[in-house]
Amino acid sequence: MQMQSDLLQEARRQAEICNACRYCEGYCSVFPALHAERAFSDGDLTQLANLCHNCRGCYYACQYTAPHEFELNLPQALANVRQESWEDLAFPQVAGRAFQKNGVAIAVVAVIGFAVLFWTAKSLGSEGGEGFYAVLSHNAMVAIFLPAFLFPLVSIAISLRRYLKRVDAEPLKPAHLVKALKQAAQMRNLKGGHGDGCNFEDEDRFTHARRMAHQAVMYGFLLCFTSTSVATVMHYVLDLPAPYGLFSLPKLLGLSGGLLLVLGCVELIRLKLRSDRALGAQGAFGAEIAFVGLLGFVGLSGLLLYALGQTAAMPLLLAVHLGAVLAFFLLTPFTKMAHGFYRLTALVVDAQR
Amino acid sequence: MSSIETPDIVVIGGGNAALCAAITAAEAGARVLILEAAPKPYRGGNSRHTRNFRCMHHGPLGPLVDSYTEDEYLADLLKVTGGKTHEGLARLAIRTSEDCLPWMEAHGVRFQPSLSGTLSLARTNAFFLGGGKGLVNAYYRTAEKLGVQVAYEAAVTHLELTDDRIDFIDYTQDGQTHRVAPKSVVVASGGFQADTDWLARAWGPAAKNFLIRGTPYNRGVVLADLLDQGVEQVGDPTQCHAVAIDGRAPKFDGGIVTRLDCVPFSIVVNKDAQRFYDEGEDVWPKRYAIWGRLVAAQPDQVGYVIIDAKSLNLFMPSVFPPIKADTLEELARKMDLPAEALVQTVAEFNAACGDTSTFHPTELDGVATTGLTPPKTNWARPITEPPFYGYSLRTGVTFTYLGLKVDERAQCAIGNRPVSNLWAAGETMAGSILGQGYLAGFGMTIGTVFGRIAGKEAAAHANAI
Numbered sequence: 001m002q003m004q005s006d007l008l009q010e011a012r013r014q015a016e017i018c019n020a021c022r023y024c025e026g027y028c029s030v031f032p033a034l035h036a037e038r039a040f041s042d043g044d045l046t047q048l049a050n051l052c053h054n055c056r057g058c059y060y061a062c063q064y065t066a067p068h069e070f071e072l073n074l075p076q077a078l079a080n081v082r083q084e085s086w087e088d089l090a091f092p093q094v095a096g097r098a099f100q101k102n103g104v105a106i107a108v109v110a111v112i113g114f115a116v117l118f119w120t121a122k123s124l125g126s127e128g129g130e131g132f133y134a135v136l137s138h139n140a141m142v143a144i145f146l147p148a149f150l151f152p153l154v155s156i157a158i159s160l161r162r163y164l165k166r167v168d169a170e171p172l173k174p175a176h177l178v179k180a181l182k183q184a185a186q187m188r189n190l191k192g193g194h195g196d197g198c199n200f201e202d203e204d205r206f207t208h209a210r211r212m213a214h215q216a217v218m219y220g221f222l223l224c225f226t227s228t229s230v231a232t233v234m235h236y237v238l239d240l241p242a243p244y245g246l247f248s249l250p251k252l253l254g255l256s257g258g259l260l261l262v263l264g265c266v267e268l269i270r271l272k273l274r275s276d277r278a279l280g281a282q283g284a285f286g287a288e289i290a291f292v293g294l295l296g297f298v299g300l301s302g303l304l305l306y307a308l309g310q311t312a313a314m315p316l317l318l319a320v321h322l323g324a325v326l327a328f329f330l331l332t333p334f335t336k337m338a339h340g341f342y343r344l345t346a347l348v349v350d351a352q353r
Numbered sequence: 354m355s356s357i358e359t360p361d362i363v364v365i366g367g368g369n370a371a372l373c374a375a376i377t378a379a380e381a382g383a384r385v386l387i388l389e390a391a392p393k394p395y396r397g398g399n400s401r402h403t404r405n406f407r408c409m410h411h412g413p414l415g416p417l418v419d420s421y422t423e424d425e426y427l428a429d430l431l432k433v434t435g436g437k438t439h440e441g442l443a444r445l446a447i448r449t450s451e452d453c454l455p456w457m458e459a460h461g462v463r464f465q466p467s468l469s470g471t472l473s474l475a476r477t478n479a480f481f482l483g484g485g486k487g488l489v490n491a492y493y494r495t496a497e498k499l500g501v502q503v504a505y506e507a508a509v510t511h512l513e514l515t516d517d518r519i520d521f522i523d524y525t526q527d528g529q530t531h532r533v534a535p536k537s538v539v540v541a542s543g544g545f546q547a548d549t550d551w552l553a554r555a556w557g558p559a560a561k562n563f564l565i566r567g568t569p570y571n572r573g574v575v576l577a578d579l580l581d582q583g584v585e586q587v588g589d590p591t592q593c594h595a596v597a598i599d600g601r602a603p604k605f606d607g608g609i610v611t612r613l614d615c616v617p618f619s620i621v622v623n624k625d626a627q628r629f630y631d632e633g634e635d636v637w638p639k640r641y642a643i644w645g646r647l648v649a650a651q652p653d654q655v656g657y658v659i660i661d662a663k664s665l666n667l668f669m670p671s672v673f674p675p676i677k678a679d680t681l682e683e684l685a686r687k688m689d690l691p692a693e694a695l696v697q698t699v700a701e702f703n704a705a706c707g708d709t710s711t712f713h714p715t716e717l718d719g720v721a722t723t724g725l726t727p728p729k730t731n732w733a734r735p736i737t738e739p740p741f742y743g744y745s746l747r748t749g750v751t752f753t754y755l756g757l758k759v760d761e762r763a764q765c766a767i768g769n770r771p772v773s774n775l776w777a778a779g780e781t782m783a784g785s786i787l788g789q790g791y792l793a794g795f796g797m798t799i800g801t802v803f804g805r806i807a808g809k810e811a812a813a814h815a816n817a818i
């Protein structure tokens with residue numbers, strides 16, 4: 001499990017310059033952690049990289065960016081190490097390598113997801129149910145989605161264990177987790193230390209656009225997820241199977257979540273297209289766009305399904321939506337989606353400091 | 354410059370003083386053009402390398418704790434300048450500094466608590482978030498929003514002075530010469546330290562070996578042009594702020610990271626491996642600024658710091674790793690020093706060290722040598738524990754003091770009369786306040802205070818015509 005040493009070496013070189021300078025100390029959690037060290041092990045750099053959320057404040061404020069010979073570009077140096085760490089720590093590792101930097105591969109999996117769902121719906125059909133279950137029986141859905149849901153959980157758990165080992169973390173305590181969750185919930189660091197936001201869309205101008213978009217995606221996603229969970233409880237525990245009315249809890253959660261998710265993803269893609277690519281991870285741009293696209297598509301197809309659920313388009317839409325969900329779940333440990341888990345873990349480790 | 358045919362005001366320079374002047378003038382309704390010699394990535398002169406400014410305050414203010422009164426501030430200043438201070442202008446700068454902090458915030462500058470490793474400044478100096486380049490970026494944004502035009506790579510070559518008035522300004526851009534005739538002119542183009550020929554004329558050929566810590570664009574072209582035409586001068590060309598920095602630093606723009614804080618825990622030798630000054634005379638922040646001159650006086654203007662393993666983690670890390678060796682002979686070879694002489698110098702030093710049990714890295718501990726010349730009067734611990742580490746030292750010039758003499762309205766003078774439409778701010782007039790010496794954070798205070806005054810006066814003049 002040797003990471004590409006030149007990326008680490010470059011991050012180390014830059015971290016040492018920052019440590020002699022310290023002007024960016026107040027921007028984010030990276031700098032106080034960095035300034036606490038004198039030498040940087042691979043594990044230290046991996047932890048610093050996962051604390052960084054690529055707000056770019058420290059790039060535009062740096063007096064040593066190219067054409068200066070010190071060529072500081074800390075956001076990119078850390079993004080490269082971060083990206084590499086996700087590929088490297090993935091379980092199975094080949095999957096991390098295959099998808100983290102490959103937008104086409106992500107798209108292919110999505111299409112395969114659609115195809116599988118079509119095929120299953122067609123060949124298994126349904127033993128007669130209402131609504132969606134008339135297309136694909138509830139049991140068939142569970143048979144497909146339970147493993148597709150459990151696999152990423154197991155995979156990510158393994159990766160996070162590897163992460164904790166690599167960064168030499170202490171045993172976890174609940175207090176650290178609470179602190180980390182608080183920070184994540186507000187995306188405190190995305191405010192840029194001064195509360196003006198980050199430098200994503202227009203060089204050194206600080207805006208909140210990225211934080212807003214990211215919040216929309218995160219909360220949108222969580223609402224959708226809650227909607228599905230509530231529905232599962234209603235189905236199994238309360239014996240209230242779908243379809244649900246517009247004012248039922250799953251629908252309300254799903255609708256608001258879906259809207260947030262779609263809007264957030266559209267805005268994130270817009271921002272990414274405007275941002276300077278030389279400050280992000282090398283070669284990961286396409287895969288990031290593809291991933292955000294897939295996530296947005298999950299939301300969009302879900303919303304369409306709500307809207308057109310009573311029409312003839314429903315079976316097709318259902319297969320497309322479920323196919324996207326399937327692809328999304330399976331890819332979670334190997335795409336940008338994994339960053340949420342790593343980042344939270346990095347915040348927990350930072351709370352130990 | 355299609356959009357401004359003739360601006361009301363031209364501000365020469367693109368650093369802190371220039372931006373404060375431009376913003377103030379634009380807010381007073383003037384049409385302002387900034388002529389900045391540097392290309393956009395290097396805009397902001399020495400200001401882009403700064404980290405804080407010194408600020409008087411009564412009670413906590415922004416990031417500053419406690420209070421820092423006018424008298425204490427002035428006393429600190431008089432201490433470092435040895436009395437060579439223009440008290441009236443100094444008091445003006447000090448008094449106005451309190452009002453600067455909220456002004457800076459209102460114009461986009463953000464502050465942060467004093468950086469780790471600089472706790473001693475938490476009361477006196479307000480640190481810019483992201484450092485000086487963050488400050489400069491914020492000011493450019495604000496200025497552009499106010500309609501200030503900025504021309505980059507626009508180097509002013511000449512100001513035409515007729516009687517007591519600047520008639521026009523010549524500058525080059527894109528290989529062409531342009532002429533502009535504004536109503537008012539603010540000079541904020543820094544000192545002349547980047548012109549090593551000029552430094553050499555003042556200092557002798559040794560100056561060719563000096564490194565310039567900040568921008569290569571402060572070559573004193575405007576300063577020389579104005580002084581040649583009889584505009585009042587202050588200070589002399591040999592006065593400059595110079596510190597000892599890592600000898601491997603780039604010729605220009607190495608900035609803060611090339612600073613070395615290890616001298617108090619070391620011995621420093623010249624290229625003949627001989628010691629030449631008490632390395633432990635005082636705590637480092639108080640001695641930092643004399644070592645530039647000490648090194649400048651040595652052969653080839655170079656010094657070598659030698660420490661051993663036990664001192665390696667006692668000081669702030671710097672940009673280049675030290676040269677490392679298991680024996681002193683090997684270290685001497687790696688650093689191009691005469692090995693025998695170095696071994697002997699270290700042996701004599703070690704023999705002169707006494708009881709080190711009261712060694713304390715952050716206080717004057719009195720752990721001194723006996724019978725050694727020059728002595729080391731604090732932190733004198735024998736250099737015995739391998740690996741040994743070395744850094745080379747060179748003189749790094751921060752800025753020069755020779756400048757334009759201004760009054761409390763930042764206005765320049767010729768003979769005993771003011772130049773009716775010429776103001777100066779920042780490093781280029783700092784000599785009007787400080788005759789010698791330097792107090793950390795005062796450069797940005799001078800630039801902010803006098804930049805705002807110059808902008809206000811220049812706009813009042815332009816608006817009155």
Ligand SMILES: Cc1cc2nc3c(=O)[nH]c(=O)nc-3n(C[C@H](O)[C@H](O)[C@H](O)COP(=O)(O)OP(=O)(O)OC[C@H]3O[C@@H](n4cnc5c(N)ncnc54)[C@H](O)[C@@H]3O)c2cc1C
Pocket residue numbers: 365366367368369370371388389390391396397398399400401402403404405406407507508509510541542543544566567568570571572573574575607608609750751752778779780781793794795796797798800
């Ligand atoms: C490494 C370093 C760290 C420092 N740290 C601090 C600190 O923390 N706090 C502090 O108070 N001071 C600090 N100083 C000193 C401080 O930088 C200066 O006092 C201050 O920046 C002066 O501001 P200024 O606007 O007068 O000059 P500058 O910021 O140097 O601006 C001069 C401008 O004039 C332009 N210019 C020059 N010639 C021409 C021409 N012919 N035509 C057009 N434009 C021209 C330059 O390109 C530049 O933009 C530091 C200096 C250095 C080198």
Ligand code: SF4
Pocket residue numbers: 017018019021022023024025058059061062063064072074483484
């Ligand atoms: S990014 Fe640049 S300005 Fe910020 S701490 Fe690092 S070296 Fe200093």
Ligand code: SF4
Pocket residue numbers: 024027028029030031051052053054055056057058059074075078
């Ligand atoms: S890009 Fe933002 S989060 Fe990352 S190190 Fe720089 S300031 Fe911190």
